[in-house]
Amino acid sequence: MIQTVSTQPFTDQKPGTSGLRKKVRIFAQPHYAENFVQSVFDSLDGFAGQTLVVGGDGRYLNREVIQIVLKMAAANGFGRVLVGQGGILSTPAASHLIRASGAFGGLVLSASHNPGGPDEDFGIKYNIGNGGPAPEKVTDAIIERTLSIESYKILDAPDMDLDTIGTATLGGMTVDVVDPVAAYADLMESLFDFAAIRAKIAGGFTLAFDSMSAVTGPYAVEIFEKRLGAPQGTVMNGTPLPDFGHHHPDPNLVHAKQLYDRMMAPDAPDFGAASDGDGDRNLIIGRHCYVTPSDSLAVLAANAHLAPGYAAGLKGIARSMPTSGAADRVAEKLGVPLYETPTGWKFFGNLLDAGMATICGEESAGTGSDHVREKDGIWAVLLWLNILAVRGESVAAIMADHWATYGRNYYARHDYEAIAKDKADALMAALRASLDSLPGTTNSGGTIKSADDFAYTDPTDQSVSRNQGVRILFTDGSRVVFRLSGTGTEGATLRVYLERYVDTDGDLGMATGDALAPLIAAAQDVADIAGYTGMDEPSVIT
Ligand code: VG1
Ligand code: CO
Numbered sequence: 001m002i003q004t005v006s007t008q009p010f011t012d013q014k015p016g017t018s019g020l021r022k023k024v025r026i027f028a029q030p031h032y033a034e035n036f037v038q039s040v041f042d043s044l045d046g047f048a049g050q051t052l053v054v055g056g057d058g059r060y061l062n063r064e065v066i067q068i069v070l071k072m073a074a075a076n077g078f079g080r081v082l083v084g085q086g087g088i089l090s091t092p093a094a095s096h097l098i099r100a101s102g103a104f105g106g107l108v109l110s111a112s113h114n115p116g117g118p119d120e121d122f123g124i125k126y127n128i129g130n131g132g133p134a135p136e137k138v139t140d141a142i143i144e145r146t147l148s149i150e151s152y153k154i155l156d157a158p159d160m161d162l163d164t165i166g167t168a169t170l171g172g173m174t175v176d177v178v179d180p181v182a183a184y185a186d187l188m189e190s191l192f193d194f195a196a197i198r199a200k201i202a203g204g205f206t207l208a209f210d211s212m213s214a215v216t217g218p219y220a221v222e223i224f225e226k227r228l229g230a231p232q233g234t235v236m237n238g239t240p241l242p243d244f245g246h247h248h249p250d251p252n253l254v255h256a257k258q259l260y261d262r263m264m265a266p267d268a269p270d271f272g273a274a275s276d277g278d279g280d281r282n283l284i285i286g287r288h289c290y291v292t293p294s295d296s297l298a299v300l301a302a303n304a305h306l307a308p309g310y311a312a313g314l315k316g317i318a319r320s321m322p323t324s325g326a327a328d329r330v331a332e333k334l335g336v337p338l339y340e341t342p343t344g345w346k347f348f349g350n351l352l353d354a355g356m357a358t359i360c361g362e363e364s365a366g367t368g369s370d371h372v373r374e375k376d377g378i379w380a381v382l383l384w385l386n387i388l389a390v391r392g393e394s395v396a397a398i399m400a401d402h403w404a405t406y407g408r409n410y411y412a413r414h415d416y417e418a419i420a421k422d423k424a425d426a427l428m429a430a431l432r433a434s435l436d437s438l439p440g441t442t443n444s445g446g447t448i449k450s451a452d453d454f455a456y457t458d459p460t461d462q463s464v465s466r467n468q469g470v471r472i473l474f475t476d477g478s479r480v481v482f483r484l485s486g487t488g489t490e491g492a493t494l495r496v497y498l499e500r501y502v503d504t505d506g507d508l509g510m511a512t513g514d515a516l517a518p519l520i521a522a523a524q525d526v527a528d529i530a531g532y533t534g535m536d537e538p539s540v541i542t
């Protein structure tokens with residue numbers, strides 16, 4: 001029986017960079033998840049009888065919210081829901097399933113790289129029929145609806161069995177519990193030369209993949225160990241846990257320290273990688289050689305044609321604004337366009353749909369292509385492996401060759417976490433107010449050429465997104481970028497992105513911290529980070 005439950009708006013349901021993310025205790029309030037799901041449905045048109053894909057990264061609350069979504073989808077008139085077995089779907093696998101099944105859209109339950117567990121984070125994101133995150137015009141409609149909602153519809157029915165693959169009905173709706181891994185693994189096999197990678201592994205090439213106790217475990221075991229023949233144990237932390245084993249499932253040098261230490265040890269494997277909570281990010285570390293995500297994007301773009309799925313070449317490359325310009329030089333050499341978008345994967349969808357870009361990436365360890373409409377951690381690892389199999393060189397040799405060809409974009413991101421929100425807002429406001437007076441001034445970073453607040457006009461629909469980050473550009477091409485995170489759930493996080501380009505005839509072998517030291521001082525100088533935050537050092541450097 002369909003129940004109409006009266007409710008009142010929550011005023012804090014505005015989706016951020018990637019969906020709605022909140023502490024579990026907020027999500028677990030009566031009506032909270034229901035309000036948001038109904039607001040999503042109310043913002044959509046024409047889904048009656050259509051298919052909805054549902055799955056998540058297995059974190060705490062995943063199963064409970066899936067049951068709510070199933071009952072609400074049935075009550076609101078969806079014809080069918082496809083749900084991953086056990087409630088599991090990595091974000092890229094959900095994107096693929098939406099596309100492959102011709103679904104109307106999907107709900108991805110994840111707070112991605114944020115920690116999980118009863119005292120940590122949960123999240124819900126709506127993806128549209130192209131498989132990608134809802135664009136701003138949809139999220140804007142959702143926000144508005146969350147502020148006026150008065151009731152939601154839910155079926156009064158027992159919970160569904162999520163663990164048995166097969167078909168059942170819920171009210172008038174069909175529920176298909178599907179294998180979360182198989183179709184995704186098949187897609188990967190269609191893009192990459194698995195035989196060549198398998199032969200390389202059989203020949204003694206060693207790898208380590210850290211799933212960080214998050215969603216990629218079953219995907220990585222199937223792909224790396226079963227289909228590609230890597231020995232059992234290649235996948236570390238391969239069982240998804242609701243609290244990720246108390247770790248922060250963010251594949252960076254701080255949180256993936258176990259992998260990093262292994263890759264820097266004397267007996268390190270040839271290749272190491274990690275993914276995040278929901279499987280869309282990737283960390284790449286060669287033997288004794290960390291690859292920054294911005295460099296990884298550039299190397300993948302430069303070499304993608306070596307993999308069967310990209311043999312025809314690239315139509316274009318897209319990167320988020322704070323991502324380094326390393327990919328720009330590759331695009332220039334390939335003679336393809338380079339698009340610079342705001343932070344967040346939702347801005348790549350239109351470019352991919354229009355066939356304007358083939359490969360996209362972000363400095364935050366996200367890389368992907370037009371095979372789905374999300375960034376894709378395992379995809380990036382497989383493309384690296386395919387390139388390594390064809391070139392027969394080490395990661396370190398490939399990086400050295402890349403810099404010798406294109407020059408090197410020294411790059412780092414400094415995060416200042418858990419700042420009081422008013423302090424962070426004040427810092428950004430002061431920076432914005434100083435923009436006009438900065439050009440022409442000189443500090444330790446050099447002479448400032450221009451300073452602005454990044455705005456983006458989508459070339460496919462002309463929609464404009466403003467206030468996407470403050471950029472300070474120096475005359476020698478160096479940059480410092482400031483923006484506030486839109487994925488956190490506690491206070492504010494200031495992200496400071498530092499970049500310095502050194503041409504092929506310059507010093508390509510500096511330590512990143514040394515190369516960037518003048519810019520780090522310049523960032524402090526223009527933004528008074530210590531003054532506003534009281535922090536002398538960033539919380540995390542990636
Ligand atoms: C961060 C990253 C951004 C990424 C987003 C979602 O956003 O900087 O590049 O797209 O997370 O990634 P923010 O607003 O905190 O800087 V995930 O893997 O958390 O979905
Ligand atoms: Co993620």
